[in-house]
Amino acid sequence: MPDSSQLFQQIGPDVKLGRDVRIFGFTNLYGCEIGDEVKIGTFVEIQKGVRIGNRCKISSHTFICEGVTLEDGVFVGHNVTFINDRYPRATNGDDALQTEADWECVPTWVGRGASIGSGATLLCGITVGERAVIGAGSVVTKDVPSGAVVAGNPARVLKLHEERVQTTRSAGGRLVASASPD
Numbered sequence: 001m002p003d004s005s006q007l008f009q010q011i012g013p014d015v016k017l018g019r020d021v022r023i024f025g026f027t028n029l030y031g032c033e034i035g036d037e038v039k040i041g042t043f044v045e046i047q048k049g050v051r052i053g054n055r056c057k058i059s060s061h062t063f064i065c066e067g068v069t070l071e072d073g074v075f076v077g078h079n080v081t082f083i084n085d086r087y088p089r090a091t092n093g094d095d096a097l098q099t100e101a102d103w104e105c106v107p108t109w110v111g112r113g114a115s116i117g118s119g120a121t122l123l124c125g126i127t128v129g130e131r132a133v134i135g136a137g138s139v140v141t142k143d144v145p146s147g148a149v150v151a152g153n154p155a156r157v158l159k160l161h162e163e164r165v166q167t168t169r170s171a172g173g174r175l176v177a178s179a180s181p182d
């Protein structure tokens, strides 16, 4: 007999679940791959082709679309939205409803140990570096360097908290970050 939260889960037969994954109620997962010991909160949707590494935490009300990869240990706050289509349209020029053949899925990659604050939106084609932190409510429009803390709309670097990220100041005094070579 499933517990009450399982009664309201929709987990497709094509979902690959790792060991000790915890999934709460009112979730919708299909065609995705979830690593070991991942925790998925209520009202989360994870679409096909998504790959989530081990020991990630996905908080409630978050939407993870096709094209997203989260490496191990990524924290995703509440109500985070990923995007995979920069210019979405419902229909084609002839008014016919668009199908999968009519648009290109643009991927997003989030590095190991990164954290994404609640209410953040990540535009597509973005790389979030390892252990970066994205502030609550941010709109991320560009790549985030490893170890950087970014926030705002559009998200800007607030600070850098790892040595391997080098900083310089532009002529205008704005903080500019670039990851140093390994």
Ligand SMILES: CC(C)(COP(=O)(O)OP(=O)(O)OC[C@H]1O[C@@H](n2cnc3c(N)ncnc32)[C@H](O)[C@@H]1OP(=O)(O)O)[C@@H](O)C(=O)NCCC(=O)NCCS
Pocket: 077, 078, 116, 117, 118, 133, 134, 135, 136, 137, 138, 149, 150, 151, 152, 158
């Ligand atoms: C981004 C964040 C990590 C920065 O924390 P912090 O290092 O303690 O930064 P501070 O609070 O000292 O703020 C530094 C500046 O950034 C601004 N700032 C902080 N967070 C911000 C955010 N999310 N969006 C916009 N600006 C933000 C502050 O107003 C401050 O601006 P000022 O220098 O002009 O006064 C944190 O504010 C945050 O958003 N964390 C995410 C929390 C979250 O979503 N958790 C989810 C589970 S509960």
